[in-house]
């Protein structure tokens with residue numbers, strides 16, 4: 602007999618693991634969908650994740666990149682932002698809509714998520730869950746096994762595909778019931794709750810919000826750059842990023858793209874800077890001075906800075922004093 606199949610939205614947190622396992626206990630075949638963007642999900646090691654999910658939890662998983670669509674949501678979320686620059690309601694609508702569109706091609710008949718009623722202040726209230734279902738067109742199609750007994754039955758329950766009496770009625774922010782269930786199911790390895798989305802980090806979120814206002818063209822590359830190093834908005838409308846350590850310098854170099862200027866102190870005695878924006882580049886010497894201001898040579902009257910763009914040149918820059926650094930730096 603062909604098994605009934607469900608697609609599960611899989612963040613990688615304990616709740617999503619448990620949701621998959623509760624379905625499997627009822628003989629449902631589950632395929633987990635792990636959505637990634639520049640701001641959430643296992644971006645850097647995404648290729649390893651399916652193998653890891655299988656090894657740790659016996660869960661078959663596919664990774665889906667929604668980066669471009671998420672930028673649009675983040676720029677203008679119809680349901681607004683959460684506490685920080687996190688558009689959680691519209692993010693969930695985006696992911697569920699995408700998951701719904703995957704149903705037919707993956708041979709699945711309903712959706713599953715590990716959401717718990719009342720666990721998050723904005724996006725997991727009862728009224729918000731309904732709004733998300735309505736706007737993603739998944740009403741009756743999305744089963745939340747951890748909180749199902751506190752919610753209306755879904756189509757899968759009504760049709761007897763899933764036995765509602767074997768689902769749970771967890772609600773609220775506590776984790777005890779989930780941890781007990783994990784023990785019962787023999788799940789000992791799982792990431793800590795929360796985390797995973799940089800938009801819930803107060804400092805990073807504030808910076809990203811400021812950059813979304815200041816930068817005219819937001820790409821996935823720009824979103825990654827926003828998360829590295831120190832950031833400056835210069836008077837000629839350029840954006841400068843300066844690494845804080847070797848790893849960040851390497852990351853910044855990796856995000857260089859045509860039109861950017863990459864700055865290094867000659868001889869390597871300082872950070873890497875990447876300037877992007879206004880052309881012709883009116884902020885060049887100020888940017889080089891800021892990069893020099895973070896170098897080991899900041900006490901010198903002048904420092905040689907090599908600049909790589911279309912070509913390569915070396916200029917003499919006066920290291921910017923600390924009040925100039927403060928003036929242009931984004932918090």
Ligand code: SF4
Pocket residue numbers: 641687688689690692693724798799800801
């Ligand atoms: S925390 Fe981030 S990934 Fe999670 S729903 Fe909100 S915006 Fe989306």
